[in-house]
Amino acid sequence: MLHKLQYISQGTTPNEHLINIEAALDAGIKLIQLRLKNISDVLYIDYANKAKELCDKYEALLIINDNATVAKHSYADALHLGLDDMNVLEAKKIIPNKLIGGTANTFEHIQQRCAEKVDYIGLGPYQFTSTKKKLSPILGIEGYQNIIHEMKKENLTTPIYAIGGVELKDIEAIINIGVHGIAVSGLITHSDNKEKLVIEINKILYHA
Numbered sequence: 001m002l003h004k005l006q007y008i009s010q011g012t013t014p015n016e017h018l019i020n021i022e023a024a025l026d027a028g029i030k031l032i033q034l035r036l037k038n039i040s041d042v043l044y045i046d047y048a049n050k051a052k053e054l055c056d057k058y059e060a061l062l063i064i065n066d067n068a069t070v071a072k073h074s075y076a077d078a079l080h081l082g083l084d085d086m087n088v089l090e091a092k093k094i095i096p097n098k099l100i101g102g103t104a105n106t107f108e109h110i111q112q113r114c115a116e117k118v119d120y121i122g123l124g125p126y127q128f129t130s131t132k133k134k135l136s137p138i139l140g141i142e143g144y145q146n147i148i149h150e151m152k153k154e155n156l157t158t159p160i161y162a163i164g165g166v167e168l169k170d171i172e173a174i175i176n177i178g179v180h181g182i183a184v185s186g187l188i189t190h191s192d193n194k195e196k197l198v199i200e201i202n203k204i205l206y207h208a
Helices: 014-026 042-058 068-073 088-094 107-113 140-153 170-176 195-203
Strands: 005-008 031-034 062-063 078-081 099-106 120-123 160-163 180-186
Touching: 005 160, 014 031, 014 195, 031 042, 042 062, 042 068, 068 078, 068 088, 068 180, 078 088, 088 099, 099 107, 107 120, 107 140, 107 195, 140 160, 140 170, 170 180, 170 195, 180 195
Parallel strands: 005 031, 005 180, 031 062, 062 078, 078 099, 099 120, 120 160, 160 180
Antiparallel strands: none
């Protein structure tokens, strides 16, 4: 089963993404998503290979954001696809036997993702986040409750990650609804004591 805490990389340069990824790994995170935008495949592959080396060193899994070609050439463990990205079935042809995650914002998206047989779903945004340029409608606690309720009614069991502006104080309430885990970016990147924060988050996620 996938780790419950996922770090999505951020930075103003690809190199800064790598620095932030290494800091997240050093703090104990075992699931990393490399999210580079507006960059050539050649450069993306280069940085994906560097990220994979780092993840291997820390025995962590690497997810590539929205580029199946990069996921294939960097031997990444997984691929994450947004709603406007490549079709999941197409991606499965390029990277067979790899994990594929997909974004969702509504219950209809969840149904679509489950039909596509993704391995996990990033459902959000929980609240406003500056990481995303085009933000989908904000869900909040109620939005998650409604969607998880609908999933249970239809017996849909794909693991859900809450994503989008999740803060430490929000995690317990989100997890209690029945989501699998959380995907965070700024929360980790901007923390002065990442290791302590990761321990606190994992305690809540795993009810330690």
